[in-house]
Amino acid sequence: MQTRFIFLLFVLMITPGLLATNYYISAEGNDNNDGLTESTPWQTLAKVSEAGANDKNGGFIQPGDQILFRSGDTFEGQLVINRSGTHDNPIVISKYGDGELPILSGSGDIPSGDFIEAVKLVNTSHIVMDGIWIKNDRKYQGDITWGTNSSYGIKVIANKWGGISKDLTFRNLKITDVFGYDMIDWEGKFTLDYYNAKGIFFDSDKNDDTVMPVKEVRFEDVLIEDCYFYNLGSTAISARNLNPPNNPVSEEGRNCNFVIRNNTFEQLGGDGVVFASVCNGLVENNEFIDLGWGDHTSSTDRYYGRGEGCWIWDSHNIIVQYNRQYRARGFGDTYGAAGHIDFFCKNSIFQYNYSEDTEGGFVEILGDCENSTFRYNVSVNDGHRANGHHRYSIWLSGWVGKDITPVPSDENYIHNNTVYLDDPKCKPDISIFAEDTYIYNNIFYAMNGAQIGSGGVEIEMQNGGELKVSNNLFYGNIATAFSNLDTRKVSGDPLFSMPVSSNGSYDNFDIQSTSAAIDKGLSFPEPTFPMAGQGIFADVQLVPSKDVFGNAIDIENLIPNIGASNAHNSGDQVGIEDLKQVSDLFSIYPNPVRNLLNVNLSEIGKQLSYEVYSIQGQLVTAGYLKAGLNILKLNLPGNAKNGIYFIRMANADVFQTERFVLYR
Known part of the structure; x- marks a missing residue:
């Protein structure tokens, strides 16, 4: 007992x-x-x-x-x-x-x-x-x-x-x-x-x-x-x-x-x-x-x-997705896509959000941020603050605090969004103070008295950064100072399924089979998110495979539509002029490798993204090589098993993939 x-x-x-x-x-x-x-x-x-x-x-x-x-x-x-x-x-x-x-x-x-x-x-x-x-x-x-x-x-x-x-x-x-x-x-x-x-x-x-x-x-x-x-x-x-x-x-x-x-x-x-x-x-x-x-x-x-829905400051690895925002108001900030990126942020993605009747505007990214992305969002009548204060469809600012010298943000991606304005109160502008910024495949629609850029289009690229504006669809009253930045711009009616200007949803902004947006987008390597598939992001893909409407997308390998909807897309392969594969971007050694892989760029250039995949296609690691550097010393994870791996490095214009063997 x-x-x-x-x-x-x-x-x-x-x-x-x-x-x-x-x-x-x-x-x-x-x-x-x-x-x-x-x-x-x-x-x-x-x-x-x-x-x-x-x-x-x-x-x-x-x-x-x-x-x-x-x-x-x-x-x-x-x-x-x-x-x-x-x-x-x-x-x-x-x-x-x-x-x-x-x-x-x-x-x-x-x-x-x-x-x-x-x-x-x-x-x-x-x-x-x-x-x-x-x-x-x-x-x-x-x-x-x-x-x-x-x-x-x-x-x-x-x-x-x-x-x-x-x-x-x-x-x-x-x-x-x-x-x-x-x-x-x-x-x-x-x-x-x-x-x-x-x-x-x-x-x-x-x-x-x-x-x-x-x-x-x-x-x-x-x-x-x-x-x-x-x-x-x-x-x-x-x-x-x-x-x-x-x-x-x-x-x-x-x-x-x-x-x-x-x-x-x-x-x-x-x-x-x-x-x-x-x-x-x-x-x-x-x-x-x-x-x-x-x-x-x-x-x-x-x-x-x-x-507004969500704003972030001094934060890393943030995803804001599939949210709906209605009637956000405020005397400052207050932006669509369910919020904005304040300063000191890194690896932030706002995607698949629906915003409507937001006083400030659509995109806001403040200073000293890195790798910020707005994609596959639908913005409806965002940008009608009465006094015009901070009222932008796109606002990239260097603001990092009062009485502090502005610091530009780098690697800003704004692609495949639908921006719809049909209210005469909506007259947002464009203001960009930043380093490398990519504005691809967006629909900008301004009708019935709405305007984009009528109050000003201000562009101040910093530290040799590039502004690349390509394959956007412009329809309605949009300032030529903005639309002419796009050398491959598309015109024509996007033909939304059933656009409404109040209490709407994503579904109203799917597109019809004769839309001018179909098969007119630009393919390019999407920005990386180093935590994809890990921890709280276990269900987040590194590269999205569907748009918010459930249509298949493969923006790196297939010509996409313009805007948030990839409906009726033909699935054509990427042409040479859309994405250029090269063989002289970098070299690697040793090969086979035990732990440390050395990557040498052929010349010092702008920031590059890198991704390492197993032969089964699983992401092993990812990140960036900052502009001005030409050597990357990459420590391979200790849990990576022996076998064949691929490293891919890319910017918005070119990419190169090399194979190596891990043998410990």
Whole structure:
């Protein structure tokens, strides 16, 4: 018997979560109860916070435990969790019973005043929040005399006492009605700091360099899905890291692996998603409706009044795709394709998005970015800001901060988008201050009083960079200063399936069989995305095989259509004049190779992309050789098996492929 008892005790010790406990909370409960059954629930958020405190402060929630609030009940106060689950046994915060989601509100009839955060997660890992409604409309200041213009539904904190906070899931949440105590814009303060009312805010402190080795502080592996954000004073989801920006290493000093998908964002004073210093982010299949909500002419307005779907800053490896954005407004930024690329970004792709009635315009890329791509998007009546301020169909700027010398972005790709304007309010311009920039295969349509470039076409290529404009279709009132940049421009009606100018969708902008856009595009090597097929991008292809309508595409090897739709394409092979294969671009040695492959360019030129594939066609590694260099020392991954491989190097004009043997 004693042996069996010892064995059972051993099993319990090595199997966290085997004796996981459910804790129940009801508005009719009592904090003196044990909370272990539906008939003996706790009552308050304060009681749950006691259980969720760290060991030092007497908390006792364990991995695998569930904190369950009764459906239909409202709980006012603040929920604080300072404990962690494990990967296999997360701590779950959810609901029990039928009816409307339980409400956790940081504001209401609270004697000490409304809280800044309704829910605060501090140095937590392996947490799941599922099926909760969060509110925080702060109207009673009480004892809290600081942060009066701040309010958060959920604030997630990572600091030096916790280090890396990971594996956080937020699912099936409602987050609504979040406002600061004194958010009325009576002084006309148009600053992001002034409006700090956010749905979920991930706030990571900088790394702790007071110890050796340096202790890293950040968030890793965050998933937000199937949530509803409504009526917020500012931004719905915001993530930042306070390490110094513009570190060339992707992971260093950044939050990692954020996935935001299948959410609805509606009537927000600010943006849907803001990534500040994030490495690896995927924002997909979200709907953004009425962002930048607010009226600054009103003395009672509590909304920030500037917003768009997703904008990124100092972030690497970001894909924003398959999102829909309607009626985004704002006095600055506020761009289509579901957002824009702010400065210090690298490897960013906005693709397959639909935007409509966006005040600023279509494409915005700010300074010191590298490898930025907008492709296969549909933009409808974007670019009607009344005062003409920052109102562009294409805006590439060198802006990297106030009173700082502009820095151009390099390797900008804008291809196979459909830009449709039929509202006389829409008069966006073109402004490009950049290095190498490629504008290929886009439809620019401006009819019924709409115009593109009538207010100016400004081109300032920097540091010897090239602007290549080719195989675009121009239809309607488009400035010749823009269309004449294209030596292979196409004219004619694109013949969309059923264009509409409000509450539309991608399907309205498929093309008919006699469209002037069919088989008129330019084939070229598409920009690389080094994380394709890996991690959170496991389902992302390096080279897209379908357009947003489901039509097959192979833009590197077949002549494509112009615009976002490849319907009715004949599938003709690429001609010599479209893509030139050469044999004198580079040489490699040694061959066979063990670990380090040396690549020598025949001459120093502009930046080249490189890709290494196995003989089965699997991507092994990819990246860039910067302009001005002619030697690449390529370390092959340690997990690559012996065999035959191919290295391909390319720019927008030529490519070369060489075979080598890996033998270790």
